Amino acid sequence: MAPAADRKGYWGPTTSTLDWCEENYAVTWYIAEFWNTVSNLIMIIPPIFGAIQSIRDGLEKRYIASYLALTVVGMGSWCFHMTLKYEMQLLDELPMIYSCCIFVYCMFECFKAKNSVNYHLLFTLILFSLIVTTVYLKVKEPVFHQVMYGVLVFTLVVRSIYIVTWVYPWLRGLGYTSLGIFLLGFLFWNIDNIFCESLSLYTRTLYLRYRPKVKFLFGIWPVILFEPLRKH
Structure with a gap:
């Protein structure tokens, strides 16, 4: 919940179902949550370079899609925190689901033949995305989105642990370091919300x-x- 000292700004009254701890329009009249907004640059610029490098290296389209999906999430999050409008919130939260589905597809297809397509997994993930989108637009409950996103993240974590433990054990250090950083961020996110x-x-x-x-x-x-x- 945002602090009580929030001000009015360029984008008008808040219509999003979530308002974070950072005070609104404290830095500039044009951006509701300044620091939550500009921090999204880390999810916009580096993935663009990653997509470009993937194209240069001739990697499969699913990896290029992963980088671009992360960029879309960053741009949606930028718009959400800048405006605190419900439409922009959807532009942030729904791409989180879609991008995670792309990541799940990549993680389960990383051992397959190059340029092959797993149509069964692809159909399942598309159906999951459609169901989550339809239900979320109907109920407008942030907890539902967070649970569905958590299911995808849990799937990614379990698959990653399997890969670095049994398939590529020399990547174990990198894998567990990445997991630790992710969990640390999740901890700070909860501390920020609760306190x-x-x-x-x-x-x-x-x-x-x-x-x-x-x-x-x-x-x-x-x-x-x-x-x-x-x-x-």
Whole structure:
């Protein structure tokens, strides 16, 4: 839940079913959640280069699709956090389901002959995506989306553990490091959701107490991030 000090901004009232902990329009009138928005660049720019490199290396289309799907998720998330509109929320959340389905397909087809197509798995994943989309548009319940997304992620994790344990054991370190980073991000995400009000109050108090020193040591960026909070 977003803090009570949220302001009005360029995109008008929030219509999304979710509003995150970052205060709305605290940095600029044109972006609802500034830091949640710009942080999506990591999901937009690198995957584009990955897709380009995949084309140059002659990799199969499913790998190119994976990179492009991740880019679409990043762009949708950018639009969602920038506007906090329900339509943009769908542009973020539904591609999360679709991209994970692409990842699942890649993970289960990574040992097959090049350029082969598993039509049974493809049909199953497309059907799953259609069902999730239809139900989610009907019920508009974020928990449903999170559970369906969790099912796909769990499938990816189990398949990845199998691959790095039994098929490519020399990738075990990379695989478990990636899993650890993912779980750490999931932990921080939950901490941010559960302790939003406490963290926001603590951050304001800490900043106001050490404001002169912070501004002297780190320049303008802490001021851009926290200065709007002084009025609240």
